[in-house]
């Protein structure tokens with residue numbers, strides 16, 4: 001057994017998938033033993049009963065830049081130690097045999113104890129995805145540090161242009177997984193410290209050093225704010241689209257004209273433009289992009305919605321398409337809560353717009369649209385007039401809700 005399963009068992013974490021390495025075998029022998037071949041890129045087989053993955057021990061050699069530039073060798077004489085040597089991190093290069101004996105030629109157990117993410121060998125450079133993987137592991141194992149020599153090696157790889165050759169799908173795959181970890185900020189900090197962030201996400205990298213108004217943002221720095229927002233999204237167990245929306249909500253602050261700073265007039269619209277480009281480049285899935293657009297465009301309005309009257313609240317809801325997409329609207333509100341609480345000293349503040357706007361949504365949902373439309377038709381009204389009748393009924397429902405809330409004590 002190798003890789004994540006051994007690592008997680010030693011860390012006392014639940015083991016998800018078990019991967020196995022087979023030494024001394026050939027593909028023919030595996031097939032004869034009843035295994036099914038599944039590997040597209042490498043000789044990997046599924047166990048006939050457990051369906052766990054069994055890979056033939058292999059060595060790898062880089063032949064060209066990027067993800068596909070690989071050549072590998074499997075043969076019955078490739079040893080377990082050789083197979084472990086071509087792996088990314090020492091903590092992922094421990095093997096365990098069927099009796100529970102560990103094979104750990106590269107000090108993985110020691111690094112687990114010392115909580116260090118360290119590359120196994122120079123073979124690390126052969127796969128630039130490993131930079132992203134390491135950053136993602138830093139976001140998961142929040143008390144692990146990156147070995148100085150590994151950071152140096154990653155810097156060197158970035159300087160050599162390795163990160164530029166990564167295919168968008170792989171970048172997104174790792175970024176999205178890292179966003180879902182316990183402390184996403186650590187992924188971005190690692191990527192930033194080795195110089196990879198500016199290559200992969202220049203519009204994010206640019207936010208460090210950009211000031212914001214201290215009365216709203218006690219942490220001042222936009223990059224720091226962004227990291228706090230992302231970690232808040234993890235703390236509040238937000239889903240991927242919400243975390244991605246958090247990542248993109250303030251991109252426009254990176255292109256605010258110098259003379260406006262620390263104010264960021266119009267940053268919402270600039271964020272939308274920048275995130276569209278980013279999504280196209282990395283082939284980000286539509287659900288992530290669509291939520292990110294809503295949040296980037298409307299987060300300021302949602303924060304200020306406490307001052308809005310019923311008509312403005314209904315317009316806000318309609319702009320967010322909240323009636324047709326109520327769960328996306330709820331995600332947008334959660335992203336806004338992360339934004340509000342991802343500020344120095346404000347982490348524990350209640351965020352009133354979220355429950356309030358959820359109640360507004362409910363009130364609007366309770367308006368009997370079909371009946372109103374039917375009645376309006378019967379009165380001889382036409383398209384835009386019918387829409388106006390419905391809009392008006394929604395505004396009244398929200399006004400009633402707000403009146404009630406005030407009577408109940410303060411319009412929270």
Ligand SMILES: Nc1ccn([C@@H]2O[C@H](COP(=O)(O)OP(=O)(O)OP(=O)(O)O)[C@@H](O)[C@H]2O)c(=O)n1
Nearest residue numbers: 003004005019086087088089092093127129130
């Ligand atoms: N670019 C990569 C991908 C994988 N591996 C090796 O293959 C193993 C299995 O990879 P994978 O299943 O992707 O990751 P896990 O380490 O199991 O981590 P996770 O818990 O995120 O699945 C890793 O442990 C590592 O030894 C590697 O060296 N380089």
